[in-house]
Amino acid sequence: MGREPRFLGTPIVNAAYPRQFPLAARQALYDVIHARRDVRRDFLPDPIPAEVLHRILDAAHHAGSVGFMQPWNFLVLTDRERRERIHRIFCRENERAAARFTGARAELYRSLKLEGMLEAGANLCVTCDRERHGPEVLGRNTMRDTDLYSTCCAIQNLWLTARAEGLGVGWVSILDPEEVKRELGIPESHALVAYLCLGYVRAFADKPDLERAGWLERVPLSRVTFSETWGTPLEASAVSAPVEPGAQATGQEMNCEITAGGPVPHG
Numbered sequence: 001m002g003r004e005p006r007f008l009g010t011p012i013v014n015a016a017y018p019r020q021f022p023l024a025a026r027q028a029l030y031d032v033i034h035a036r037r038d039v040r041r042d043f044l045p046d047p048i049p050a051e052v053l054h055r056i057l058d059a060a061h062h063a064g065s066v067g068f069m070q071p072w073n074f075l076v077l078t079d080r081e082r083r084e085r086i087h088r089i090f091c092r093e094n095e096r097a098a099a100r101f102t103g104a105r106a107e108l109y110r111s112l113k114l115e116g117m118l119e120a121g122a123n124l125c126v127t128c129d130r131e132r133h134g135p136e137v138l139g140r141n142t143m144r145d146t147d148l149y150s151t152c153c154a155i156q157n158l159w160l161t162a163r164a165e166g167l168g169v170g171w172v173s174i175l176d177p178e179e180v181k182r183e184l185g186i187p188e189s190h191a192l193v194a195y196l197c198l199g200y201v202r203a204f205a206d207k208p209d210l211e212r213a214g215w216l217e218r219v220p221l222s223r224v225t226f227s228e229t230w231g232t233p234l235e236a237s238a239v240s241a242p243v244e245p246g247a248q249a250t251g252q253e254m255n256c257e258i259t260a261g262g263p264v265p266h267g
């Protein structure tokens with residue numbers, strides 16, 4: 001018999017909800033989420049097969065995006081010299097970042113490995129076209145940065161599917177984005193969202209590197225979850241509180257009615 005599927009210590013029961021994924025698939029998804037790591041070391045030099053790269057880029061491309069904007073582009077870099085030029089930008093910015101800390105913290109910072117650009121099989125630059133589909137994007141009129149959030153959703157899809165494929169991903173943000181854009185010929189209207197190191201790895205750590213190095217610890221879930229008003233702890237019972245009979249909203253009540261000049265639907 002296989003092990004009982006569990007998440008956060010709770011067994012995943014096979015309640016018969018329509019369209020629910022089979023137990024093993026749900027367990028696999030939670031496993032991938034927990035096994036995902038930011039990887040900066042232990043990269044293998046092996047190239048990434050084109051079909052694997054295509055699968056994870058396609059997963060990224062299927063992320064949700066505000067107004068279906070799909071504002072992302074993915075720039076794959078394998079050329080050694082180009083990567084070295086980006087690496088030099090990292091080294092300079094990392095030196096500047098280190099200088100912001102003092103004493104033991106500075107010493108610890110300098111001991112951290114914060115990129116794997118030259119060791120990884122490939123580098124991947126993810127950009128966000130802030131002008132895609134013109135100035136009016138459904139859902140973006142008040143929260144302008146939702147295009148950037150959408151791009152981060154794509155990156156998370158990529159990060160998880162890469163892990164499922166056995167590929168490590170390391171996010172490098174210690175860069176001057178404008179300089180990287182110039183180096184790679186990225187158009188003005190596109191924001192640099194992520195510079196990723198991508199490749200097969202010898203091993204995945206079971207905890208974040210920064211946690212293992214003593215930089216920070218994982219914040220307990222109970223400290224970041226509230227109920228109803230800010231600061232009120234979310235009790236486990238609150239999420240499973242039964243809905244009063246007849247109090248359940250119908251689909252119609254949940255949608256705002258759109259009339260000319262009325263509220264704009266969310267994307």
Ligand SMILES: Cc1cc2nc3c(=O)[nH]c(=O)nc-3n(C[C@H](O)[C@H](O)[C@H](O)COP(=O)(O)O)c2cc1C
Nearest residue numbers: 036037038040113114115171172173174208209210
């Ligand atoms: C937006 C973003 C930027 C990051 N930038 C860097 C970076 O420049 N260098 C680095 O080593 N890790 C970077 N990371 C990785 C985080 O340090 C890492 O996600 C965190 O320590 C938790 O570890 P885990 O991803 O293995 O769970 C970044 C992660 C995110 C989401």
